[in-house]
Every structure is written in structure tokens, then in C-alpha cells.
Amino acid sequence: xxxxxxxxxxxxxxxxxxxxxxxxxxxxxxxxxxxxxxxxxxxxxxxxxxxxxxxxxxxxxxxxxxxxxxxxxxxxxxxxxxxxxxxxxxxxxxxxxxxxxxxxxxxxxxxxxxxxxxxxxxxxxxxxxxxxxxxxxxxxxxxxxxxxxxxxxxxxxxxxxxxxxxxxxxxxxxxxxxxxxxxxxxxxxxxxxxxxxxxxxxxxxxxxxxxxxxxxxxxxxxxxxxxxxxxxxxxxxxxxxxxxxxxxxxxxxxxxxxxxxxxxxxxxxxxxxxxxxxxxxxxxxxxxxxxxxxxxxxxxxxxxxxxxxxxxxxxxxxxxxxxxxxxxxxxxxxxxxxxxxxxxxxxxxxxxxxxxxxxxxxxxxxxxxxxxxxxxxxxxxxxxxxxxxxxxxxxxxxxxxxxxxxxxxxxxxxxxxxxxxxxxxxxxxxxxxxxxxxxxxxxxxxxxxxxxxxxxxxxxxx
Amino acid sequence: xxxxxxxxxxxxxxxxxxxxxxxxxxxxxxxxxxxxxxxxxxxxxxxxxxxxxxxxxxxxxxxxxxxxxxxxxxxxxxxxxxxxxxxxxxxxxxxxxxxxxxxxxxxxxxxxxxxxxxxxxxxxxxxxxxxxxxxxxxxxxxxxxxxxxxxxxxxxxxxxxxxxxxxxxxxxxxxxxxxxxxxxxxxxxxxxxxxxxxxxxxxxxxxxxxxxxxxxxxxxxxxxxxxxxxxxxxxxxxxxxxxxxxxxxxxxxxxxxxxxxxxxxxxxxxxxxxxxxxxxxx
Numbered sequence: 001x002x003x004x005x006x007x008x009x010x011x012x013x014x015x016x017x018x019x020x021x022x023x024x025x026x027x028x029x030x031x032x033x034x035x036x037x038x039x040x041x042x043x044x045x046x047x048x049x050x051x052x053x054x055x056x057x058x059x060x061x062x063x064x065x066x067x068x069x070x071x072x073x074x075x076x077x078x079x080x081x082x083x084x085x086x087x088x089x090x091x092x093x094x095x096x097x098x099x100x101x102x103x104x105x106x107x108x109x110x111x112x113x114x115x116x117x118x119x120x121x122x123x124x125x126x127x128x129x130x131x132x133x134x135x136x137x138x139x140x141x142x143x144x145x146x147x148x149x150x151x152x153x154x155x156x157x158x159x160x161x162x163x164x165x166x167x168x169x170x171x172x173x174x175x176x177x178x179x180x181x182x183x184x185x186x187x188x189x190x191x192x193x194x195x196x197x198x199x200x201x202x203x204x205x206x207x208x209x210x211x212x213x214x215x216x217x218x219x220x221x222x223x224x225x226x227x228x229x230x231x232x233x234x235x236x237x238x239x240x241x242x243x244x245x246x247x248x249x250x251x252x253x254x255x256x257x258x259x260x261x262x263x264x265x266x267x268x269x270x271x272x273x274x275x276x277x278x279x280x281x282x283x284x285x286x287x288x289x290x291x292x293x294x295x296x297x298x299x300x301x302x303x304x305x306x307x308x309x310x311x312x313x314x315x316x317x318x319x320x321x322x323x324x325x326x327x328x329x330x331x332x333x334x335x336x337x338x339x340x341x342x343x344x345x346x347x348x349x350x351x352x353x354x355x356x357x358x359x360x361x362x363x364x365x366x367x368x369x370x371x372x373x374x375x376x377x378x379x380x381x382x383x384x385x386x387x388x389x390x391x392x393x394x395x396x397x398x399x400x401x402x403x404x405x406x407x408x409x410x411x412x413x414x415x416x417x418x419x420x421x422x423x424x425x426x427x428x429x430x431x432x433x434x435x436x437x438x439x440x441x442x443x444x445x446x447x448x449x450x451x452x453x454x455x456x457x458x459x460x461x462x
Numbered sequence: 463x464x465x466x467x468x469x470x471x472x473x474x475x476x477x478x479x480x481x482x483x484x485x486x487x488x489x490x491x492x493x494x495x496x497x498x499x500x501x502x503x504x505x506x507x508x509x510x511x512x513x514x515x516x517x518x519x520x521x522x523x524x525x526x527x528x529x530x531x532x533x534x535x536x537x538x539x540x541x542x543x544x545x546x547x548x549x550x551x552x553x554x555x556x557x558x559x560x561x562x563x564x565x566x567x568x569x570x571x572x573x574x575x576x577x578x579x580x581x582x583x584x585x586x587x588x589x590x591x592x593x594x595x596x597x598x599x600x601x602x603x604x605x606x607x608x609x610x611x612x613x614x615x616x617x618x619x620x621x622x623x624x625x626x627x628x629x630x631x632x633x634x635x636x637x638x639x640x641x642x643x644x645x646x647x648x649x650x651x652x653x654x655x656x657x658x659x660x661x662x663x664x665x666x667x668x669x670x671x672x673x674x675x676x677x678x679x680x681x682x683x684x685x686x687x688x689x690x691x692x693x694x695x696x697x698x699x700x701x702x703x704x705x706x707x708x709x710x711x712x713x714x715x716x717x718x719x720x721x722x723x724x725x726x727x728x729x730x731x732x733x734x735x736x737x738x739x740x741x742x743x744x
Binding site: 170171172208209210211214215216236237238240242246247249250252253255256259260264265269270271272273274275277348349350396397398 | 485486489499503504505506530531545546547548549550551677678680681682683684685687688689694699712713716717719720721724725727728731
């Protein structure tokens with residue numbers, strides 16, 4: 001059989017249709033397409049793809065099972081390493097991970113590993129599956145602080161290793177950024193909760209409405225009998241610009257804008273009681289994935305025009321290519337080499353306009369990206385009803401500030417060993433955005449996995 | 463789920479809940495608040511912890527029915543549950559012996575000022591408390607406030623009980639009689655602003671507890687941001703207590719009003735979605 005050089009397309013909702021709803025954009029493979037795509041895999045003896053997967057999914061093995069139509073076997077294989085496959089298959093930047101290393105990518109398109117992972121995870125959701133295998137109970141207890149991708153991964157792995165795990169979550173539902181940050185149209189919330197249910201099936205207990213640093217401190221958890229603690233509290237502190245007018249009504253942090261929409265379901269107001277207000281013209285400041293999510297959300301909430309306003313050029317935009325393309329297809333406009341310097345409001349204190357300045361690119365800075373330099377005298381006014389600030393997030397100080405002896409970095413992140421997640425405090429491990437600063441779901445999951453291994457070793461030697 | 467173990471109705475719109483929340487009760491300190499969600503479709507709203515009982519494992523809150531969520535709450539009874547209760551949130555009041563202090567509670571502000579007055583009294587302060595309401599029917603906890611105060615002044619705007627006039631008048635009057643080292647004032651935003659303008663010329667340090675719009679209450683969104691001394695602060699983690707003389711009250715009041723149209727729509731929709739046919743949102 002000749003090798004098919006292009007991957008099988010995944011059907012998506014039409015752009016004109018989808019901006020009127022919050023339903024998932026990408027619709028997923030059916031069985032025939034999944035098997036056909038799996039058949040493209042060469043089952044390499046030394047699979048390069050696995051080098052690109054932070055959670056070590058046995059990729060050729062699960063794809064071989066898909067080829068044989070053993071979808072339940074395939075998901076079981078994935079779950080030996082990955083507790084959130086339905087999430088990863090959807091939101092991982094596979095182009096920079098597993099698929100980047102696929103040998104087929106050299107001459108054609110790589111195997112659509114993410115789409116296959118998604119397919120088998122969804123197959124399990126629809127048809128049921130067996131819980132992952134667990135080792136005998138060790139009698140050790142581990143507290144996991146935060147139920148985002150890092151905490152869920154660590155908890156799932158530790159439970160499989162036989163430890164008793166309790167997750168402490170500050171919000172009323174577990175999932176972290178998977179619930180409040182990533183929109184429903186990219187990652188349906190039922191799917192996230194379905195994955196979390198499977199982690200609970202491993203015996204993991206989740207305590208919601210539990211703010212560590214207020215209800216209990218890390219030290220109290222250790223004193224109460226937890227043998228180890230994993231901190232996965234993420235980067236949930238929004239950055240603001242500190243420019244005039246920033247507190248006018250109508251200016252949201254992306255965290256607030258997305259939390260209202262995703263977690264509180266403000267798009268279904270007043271059936272759900274949390275309101276959100278979106279005018280005709282919305283500007284999102286920033287160009288990462290969070291910015292794309294916010295700009296696309298604004299359209300679905302009824303904005304007639306939604307802008308990405310970014311002070312560098314298209315090439316430097318940190319968002320995934322696919323997200324930028326989806327946003328553009330949906331009609332999001334891009335005001336590049338531009339940034340606001342002041343916001344203006346009416347007599348009620350509501351935003352009406354912003355003064356922007358144009359930028360040009362200078363020499364590369366420490367991050368390797370060309371530094372934006374403001375063009376003198378280029379100020380102009382842009383009428384706008386809402387602004388969403390998507391400038392990135394810092395570490396929430398609540399846990400670091402209430403834990404004695406926990407070493408921090410200059411930026412307030414927890415200092416932890418890259419390979420083990422070990423912190424300066426015995427028995428306390430950390431991973432994900434609280435250590436690295438805002439990164440990706442899969443990086444956080446990788447950190448959770450490494451920390452679980454190190455915690456297991458620590459507990460067995462304790 | 464968090465069970466309501468006691469309900470008191472002070473007036474048709476002002477009600478008290480004592481709620482089972484043992485962990486919060488064990489940790490709560492004066493000045494802190496919690497966030498609740500009535501049910502699965504509910505919004506998250508902040509309320510002050512007006513009292514806590516560490517032995518019984520309960521916290522007490524007093525709320526005024528001003529919109530959809532508080533009206534939904536008002537219809538709940540003993541034995542009913544709140545879907546979510548999270549706390550204690552915010553920084554506790556700085557409590558030490560300042561000397562002679564005034565604690566002012568306006569309207570439902572009496573609820574949050576009570577644990578502060580009690581803590582200040584326990585710390586050895588001479589506590590003069592001033593509570594006020596529009597009229598007699600809206601007053602509550604006079605007895606509890608008296609029990610933790612060296613002196614209690616009760617005011618009503620219409621003179622139907624206690625002394626006629628605003629709490630600001632009473633503060634001015636007390637400050638003329640004796641030296642005051644610090645004032646705490648909690649109540650509606652206009653009252654706190656008026657208090658700031660009353661004590662500013664007198665040079666008495668005054669603390670207010672701000673009540674901006676909140677969503678998560680843990681510092682992750684900035685919905686509750688306020689301007690204090692020209693700097694942006696998040697009331698949920700940096701406050702809710704701030705130096706009244708540094709707060710930008712105009713900004714805070716404009717931000718509170720942002721969703722007023724939506725608040726009306728939510729109320730009109732009623733909790734059953736029947737648009738009032740069942741009488742649930744009377």
C-alpha cells in the first residue's frame with residue numbers, strides 16, 4: 001500500500017455557524033477515519049514521537065491497537081501513562097510535541113497522534129471502559145494542592161502507585177484552567193468532568209471550596225498526617241498594564257472574562273445567574289492562547305467586532321498556529337504592532353475608547369524575540385466598548401506566603417527541581433505553572449508526572 | 463453542601479443564616495468574609511462572617527435581600543443547604559490595643575462590625591459602637607453590640623428609635639467629647655464615603671471594609687479591584703479593609719453599578735423561570 005502523505009482531516013463546525021454557539025469547534029474522527037489515520041503509522045522500531053510527549057504516552061502501541069479496532073485496548077494503553085487523554089488530544093500543541101518528531105513529517109504530514117488520542121478517549125467516554133490498574137495500597141497519604149492539569153496528573157499517578165491521595169481545590173469544581181480558562185468550544189466541560197470522574201474512580205478524594213493558605217496551611221497538612229504534599233496551584237494572578245483608566249467599567253482581566261463565561265456559564269445568563277457584559281466592539285490585549293480564547297469568546301457573546309491588539313508582529317504571536325487560524329476564520333481582526341497607553345470612559349465610568357500607540361520592532365531581547373519600540377507621535381484613538389487584558393499571569397502568592405521555609409524565585413514562583421519537583425522543604429513537591437510561570441497544559445502534566453515518581457520514591461524511602 | 467441550621471428574620475428584607483461549615487468556623491477571624499453559591503446555576507457572592515462558633519462548627523451571616531441571589535437565599539429555611547461555601551477569605555482585621563476606638567455599623571454593616579468590635583474589646587480597647595439604620599424596623603443586634611461595647615449609640619435616620627440622624631453625626635459628636643484613636647466603619651458605600659469625609663478633617667485614622675463585585679475571591683481575576691492611595695488593589699486578597707482616607711470611593715461606586723441592568727434582568731427572570739407566575743420572586 002502506498003504511503004498516504006497527508007493526514008485525514010478532522011471535520012469542524014463551519015466558522016459562520018460556530019460563532020453563534022459555544023459548542024465544540026472540532027468534531028473528532030469517526031471510527032473509519034481513525035483506523036485509516038492509524039494505518040499511516042509506520043510503527044517505528046525506535047519511535048521518535050514518544051520523545052516529544054511529556055507524559056510518555058506509548059504512542060505506536062496504542063496506535064497499533066487502533067489499527068486492530070481494539071479501541072478499548074488503545075485507551076487502556078494510553079491510560080497507563082496519561083490520566084487526561086481526552087483533554088490532551090484536544091489542547092496539546094502536538095505540532096511542537098509528539099507530532100513534531102513523527103518521521104512521516106519529514107516528507108509529508110505527521111500522523112495525527114492528537115486526533116487519535118482524542119478519538120479513543122471519546123470512544124471510552126461513549127462506550128465505557130475499565131479503570132486503570134492500581135498497585136496494592138501503601139498506606140501513605142499525599143495531599144495535592146490544586147486540581148488543574150499538574151495536580152490531576154500527579155494525583156492519578158500517585159493513586160495508581162497505591163498511595164491515598166486527597167486533592168484540595170479552592171474553586172467549587174475541580175479542573176483548574178481546564179474549567180475556568182479554556183473555553184467550552186475548545187474543551188467541553190462535560191469531557192473534563194468525565195476525565196476527573198475517572199481519576200476519582202482510582203480512589204482520589206477531591207475537596208472543593210478548600211483554600212490552602214486560608215483553611216489549612218501546607219505545614220498543617222503535614223502535621224495532620226499527610227506524608228507528602230504536591231503544590232500545583234498554577235499561575236492565576238492576572239497582570240494588569242498599570243496605565244490610566246484601567247479600572248474603568250468594561251475592562252476585564254482575561255481570567256475574569258473567561259471565568260465568568262466558562263466556569264460560571266455567563267453565556268447562559270439569566271438561566272445561570274452570573275452576568276457578563278459585552279458591547280459591539282471588543283479589544284483583547286495580548287496574543288497568546290488565552291488572548292485567542294478571549295477574542296473568540298467575545299464574538300460568541302455577541303460582539304460585532306473583536307480585535308487582537310498586540311505590540312509585536314504576527315510572527316511573534318505566542319498562540320498556537322491553529323488557534324490563530326481559527327480566530328481569523330471566525331472574523332477576529334488583528335491590530336498588530338499596537339498597544340494601548342490610556343483608556344477613556346464616559347460619565348458613568350464605562351470604557352468608550354483607548355489611545356493606542358504604534359510600535360516597530362527593534363533588536364531581539366532576552367526572550368529572543370525582537371523588542372517592540374514605540375513610534376513617537378503615532379498615537380491614535382480606537383473606539384471600544386470592552387477590553388480584555390490577556391497579558392499573562394503570575395503565581396498566586398497565597399500558598400507561598402503562608403508556607404515557612406519554601407524557597408521562591410525572583411518572580412515569586414516556587415523554586416523546585418526540574419526533574420523531581422522537590423522544593424526546599426522536605427516532603428513538599430511542586431510543579432506546573434506555579435514553578436515555571438504560565439506555560440501549557442501538557443507541560444504542567446509532565447511536571448505532575450515527574451513529581452509523582454519522585455514522591456513515590458520519597459515515600460518508599462521514608 | 464452546607465446546611466442552614468438557624469434562620470432569623472430581622473425584617474422582611476434582612477435575614478440571618480447560621481450555616482454548618484466546621485473548617486471555616488475553626489479558622490475565621492474578625493474582618494474576614496466567605497463566598498457562597500446558592501445552587502448549581504447560582505452566582506458566587508461574597509458575604510461577611512458576622513459570627514462564628516468554633517464548638518458548634520458554624521458560621522453566621524446576615525444578608526439583605528437586594529437582588530436575585532439574596533432573594534433566592536431568603537426563601538431557604540432551616541435544613542436547606544447552600545451548594546458552596548468557601549472561606550475564610552480576605553485579610554483579618556488588624557487587632558491590637560489602640561486605646562479608644564469607634565466601631566460604626568450602618569444598615570447590614572452591623573453584622574460585619576460585630577466581630578471586629580468584639581475582637582477590639584477583647585484586645586483591651588475602649589470600644590464605642592455606633593449603629594444606625596433608616597428606621598427602627600431595620601435595626602438588629604443592638605443587644606449583641608451592647609455586650610461588646612463600653613458605650614453604644616443607636617441612630618435612625620427618621621428618629622423612630624435612638625437618636626435621630628446619621629451615624630456620621632454621632633461620630634462627630636463623640637469625637638468632640640473625647641480623643642479617638644481609630645474608627646472602623648462598615649455599611650453601604652455612600653455611608654463609608656461620608657464617614658471618610660467626616661474623620662478626614664479630624665485626623666482620625668479610619669478603616670472601611672469594601673464590598674466590590676467579586677467572582678472567585680482568591681485573587682485570580684481582579685473583578686474586585688479598587689484604587690487605594692492611587693494604587694490598584696484586589697479587595698479579596700489585599701483587603702477587604704483599607705484606609706478610608708485613601709480609597710477612591712467614586713470609582714468603587716461606579717464599578718459596583720456596572721451590572722445593574724443585568725441584575726434587574728436576573729431578578730425579573732425569577733428562580734423558577736416562570737416570570738413570576740409562581741410568586742417565587744415577590
